[in-house]
Amino acid sequence: MPIWLTIDEHSGIPIYLQLVEQVQHALEVGTLQAGDALPTVRDLASELTLAPNTIVKAYSKLQALGLIKSRTGAGTVVTAGVNGSLRQAQQTALFERIDALVRDAAGLGLDPADLLARLQAAVAEVYPSAPTEGAF
Amino acid sequence: MATSLPRARTPAPITGAAIELHNLTVQYGAARAVDNLSFSVPEGSIFGFLGPNGAGKTTTIKTLLGFRPPAAGSARVLGLDVVRDSLAVRSRVGYVSESNSLYDGLTIPQLLAFCHTTTPRWDADRVARHLRTFRLPATGRVGRLSKGMKSQLALCLALGGDPDVLILDEPTGGLDPLARHEFLNIIVREVAAAGKTLFFSSHILSEVEAVADQVAIIRAGRLLVCDELDHLKATQRLLKLAYSAPPPPGELAALRALPGVARLEAEGRGVRLLVRGDIEALTGILRSRPLAPRHLDNVPLNLESLFLEYMKDGAEADAEGGAPDGH
Amino acid sequence: MEQKPTQRGVRPMVTKELLENRWKAGLGALIALLTATLAIYSFSWAAMLGPMTLDTPILSTPDRELLRQALTNADIWTWVNWFGKNAGIILAALAAVLGGTTIAGEVSRGTILLLLSKPISRDRVLLTKYATAALILLGVSGLASAAIAVSGWLLGYPQPLGGLLVATVLVWLGSLSILGWALLFSTLAPDSLRAVAGALVVAVLMGVPGLTPGGRPWNLAAYWASLPAYQGQAFPALELALCLIMAALPLVGALLLFRRRAF
Numbered sequence: 001m002p003i004w005l006t007i008d009e010h011s012g013i014p015i016y017l018q019l020v021e022q023v024q025h026a027l028e029v030g031t032l033q034a035g036d037a038l039p040t041v042r043d044l045a046s047e048l049t050l051a052p053n054t055i056v057k058a059y060s061k062l063q064a065l066g067l068i069k070s071r072t073g074a075g076t077v078v079t080a081g082v083n084g085s086l087r088q089a090q091q092t093a094l095f096e097r098i099d100a101l102v103r104d105a106a107g108l109g110l111d112p113a114d115l116l117a118r119l120q121a122a123v124a125e126v127y128p129s130a131p132t133e134g135a136f
Numbered sequence: 137m138a139t140s141l142p143r144a145r146t147p148a149p150i151t152g153a154a155i156e157l158h159n160l161t162v163q164y165g166a167a168r169a170v171d172n173l174s175f176s177v178p179e180g181s182i183f184g185f186l187g188p189n190g191a192g193k194t195t196t197i198k199t200l201l202g203f204r205p206p207a208a209g210s211a212r213v214l215g216l217d218v219v220r221d222s223l224a225v226r227s228r229v230g231y232v233s234e235s236n237s238l239y240d241g242l243t244i245p246q247l248l249a250f251c252h253t254t255t256p257r258w259d260a261d262r263v264a265r266h267l268r269t270f271r272l273p274a275t276g277r278v279g280r281l282s283k284g285m286k287s288q289l290a291l292c293l294a295l296g297g298d299p300d301v302l303i304l305d306e307p308t309g310g311l312d313p314l315a316r317h318e319f320l321n322i323i324v325r326e327v328a329a330a331g332k333t334l335f336f337s338s339h340i341l342s343e344v345e346a347v348a349d350q351v352a353i354i355r356a357g358r359l360l361v362c363d364e365l366d367h368l369k370a371t372q373r374l375l376k377l378a379y380s381a382p383p384p385p386g387e388l389a390a391l392r393a394l395p396g397v398a399r400l401e402a403e404g405r406g407v408r409l410l411v412r413g414d415i416e417a418l419t420g421i422l423r424s425r426p427l428a429p430r431h432l433d434n435v436p437l438n439l440e441s442l443f444l445e446y447m448k449d450g451a452e453a454d455a456e457g458g459a460p461d462g463h
Numbered sequence: 464m465e466q467k468p469t470q471r472g473v474r475p476m477v478t479k480e481l482l483e484n485r486w487k488a489g490l491g492a493l494i495a496l497l498t499a500t501l502a503i504y505s506f507s508w509a510a511m512l513g514p515m516t517l518d519t520p521i522l523s524t525p526d527r528e529l530l531r532q533a534l535t536n537a538d539i540w541t542w543v544n545w546f547g548k549n550a551g552i553i554l555a556a557l558a559a560v561l562g563g564t565t566i567a568g569e570v571s572r573g574t575i576l577l578l579l580s581k582p583i584s585r586d587r588v589l590l591t592k593y594a595t596a597a598l599i600l601l602g603v604s605g606l607a608s609a610a611i612a613v614s615g616w617l618l619g620y621p622q623p624l625g626g627l628l629v630a631t632v633l634v635w636l637g638s639l640s641i642l643g644w645a646l647l648f649s650t651l652a653p654d655s656l657r658a659v660a661g662a663l664v665v666a667v668l669m670g671v672p673g674l675t676p677g678g679r680p681w682n683l684a685a686y687w688a689s690l691p692a693y694q695g696q697a698f699p700a701l702e703l704a705l706c707l708i709m710a711a712l713p714l715v716g717a718l719l720l721f722r723r724r725a726f
Contacts, residue, residue: 012441
């Protein structure tokens with residue numbers, strides 16, 4: 001199971017957050033799907049040589065995000081409604097990146113009009129049927 | 137074991153703490169090897185005890201095991217006082233010392249027999265299993281094993297008694313990367329995954345970073361920080377600020393005084409802040425300042441960087457002649 | 464299977480102690496055996512050589528009368544050449560080595576940390592080491608005496624068994640005082656060599672003759688042997704009592720020091 005998990009223990013990013021990201025990524029690309037079971041805390045800790053508490057934190061966060069659910073006696077599984085929660089989380093992250101982008105543009109001294117024009121062009125290229133004028 | 141000073145009543149044990157130190161002070165000859173050390177190790181955690189060489193890690197561990205008496209303060213293991221109830225402590229603790237402590241003159245079976253009958257709850261089958269995992273021989277003189285193999289054997293012996301707390305002092309010196317991985321894996325599997333507590337001291341940060349969920353850093357016998365590793369990584373970051381023009385000294389002074397700024401380094405148009413605390417709030421404050429930076433990078437710190445920053449703190453404090461503060 | 468930690472600990476510790484000291488014990492036994500056997504066998508040559516004054520080691524009180532008797536009396540000759548001095552020297556040396564190395568040796572090799580990490584009280588650790596060394600010393604003394612008994616029987620001048628037994632125990636008790644001091648030094652010293660050296664110095668001091676008010680030279684080691692007891696003429700109650708006291712005192716000191724020693 002954890003062959004798709006790669007943890008960088010020596011990064012500054014807490015290991016449990018890396019686990020959460022990796023599970024999210026697996027869900028995005030389809031390695032993990034709704035209904036799949038995840039290893040127990042004990043098993044995963046032993047396989048990855050990580051502290052069980054770290055695994056517990058990762059699972060708690062994933063549960064809080066609505067991506068997994070722990071069922072008594074049946075271990076932990078990916079929830080059925082994962083697609084909704086996952087999409088929500090991805091959208092939030094994306095919008096944060098847009099905010100950062102705009103800030104960087106302002107920092108660079110870019111004209112807002114230039115920025116918007118560029119965004120319009122990108123939308124037109126990627127969304128072929130989207131309206132290109134007057135949207136703003 | 138008697139100490140010469142009458143000790144104050146030891147504080148009541150903290151529930152859920154496998155190990156607790158309360159103002160522990162230990163002398164090593166005339167020097168204070170451990171100076172007013174206080175922290176607690178939660179049950180079931182993997183606790184990394186870090187510090188440069190000579191910081192007092194081994195002395196602390198020896199005090200927990202009853203090898204040395206505290207000069208002041210107290211310590212408990214599993215709620216038992218390490219001085220008064222040393223026998224009970226030792227019957228529930230597994231220990232691997234920093235340097236070789238195995239009887240070179242005995243054969244492996246003889247050493248196993250010695251441990252079998254001097255350790256309560258010895259499980260010979262489990263020990264045999266661990267020996268096989270490490271690919272250690274079952275016969276032959278202990279003295280013929282390499283340094284690394286002796287460390288592995290010592291771990292097997294310590295695990296044989298099914299300890300509730302496993303205390304390791306710099307355990308993986310002399311092990312090649314594969315052996316070190318196996319060593320850590322066995323520890324995680326047999327101890328932490330079973331709900332037992334693991335307390336180990338190390339100056340090899342990479343192995344601590346891989347498995348520990350709690351860390352304490354000491355220097356010259358004093359505590360610099362004790363916290364969950366994830367929390368440390370989340371609340372300590374470097375903020376790299378890029379300005380259009382070098383900020384004036386007044387602005388730098390103001391930045392230094394902002395909440396959460398632990399250290400400020402400025403060079404030309406760049407400013408580097410070591411932040412301890414609420415990074416989001418500080419980022420917001422920085423962005424809303426009249427002289428806001430043009431660009432802001434939030435850089436996470438790994439354990440080695442965190443450790444070095446704390447060592448810098450300690451060095452600065454020594455230079456000022458004051459005591460460093462810890463949590 | 465939970466048992467009281469300390470009760471379980473003692474016997475396997477004894478095994479470990481015996482294993483660790485097997486070479487010292489073996490060498491000591493060999494030397495004692497050879498010396499004791501030679502002590503009794505050499506009587507044949509004494510008889511052959513006649514009234515020549517042999518350079519025999521005698522108690523520091525040169526007793527010419529005793530020496531003259533020894534030339535014609537197998538019992539006295541044997542006693543003079545073994546229990547008189549040599550047994551004491553060999554057993555004292557063995558006691559110094561066994562006792563001096565037992566703690567200090569483990570400290571310098573680091574094994575003391577393994578030992579003390581077990582749930583066995585320090586008193587029990589020290590007493591077990593003492594008991595094992597004492598056992599070895601008794602064994603060596605007994606072996607030498609057995610060799611004398613057998614040799615005497617083979618040679619035609621059998622030695623008094625009762626006297627042999629008493630003398631065996633007496634010299635053994637005497638060596639225990641050196642063992643106690645060696646253990647005490649072992650607890651204090653940073654390495655075995657110093658501990659053993661210290662114990663040997665004590666042994667030498669015990670053999671140094673001092674003058675009592677009466678003018679007769681006297682030393683502590685004199686209480687380790689008694690010719691009248693060997694010959695069955697007297698029971699050495701005073702000697703046994705003094706040896707016991709001299710053995711107990713340094714042992715108590717060692718126990719107290721070991722309790723407080725920081726490692």
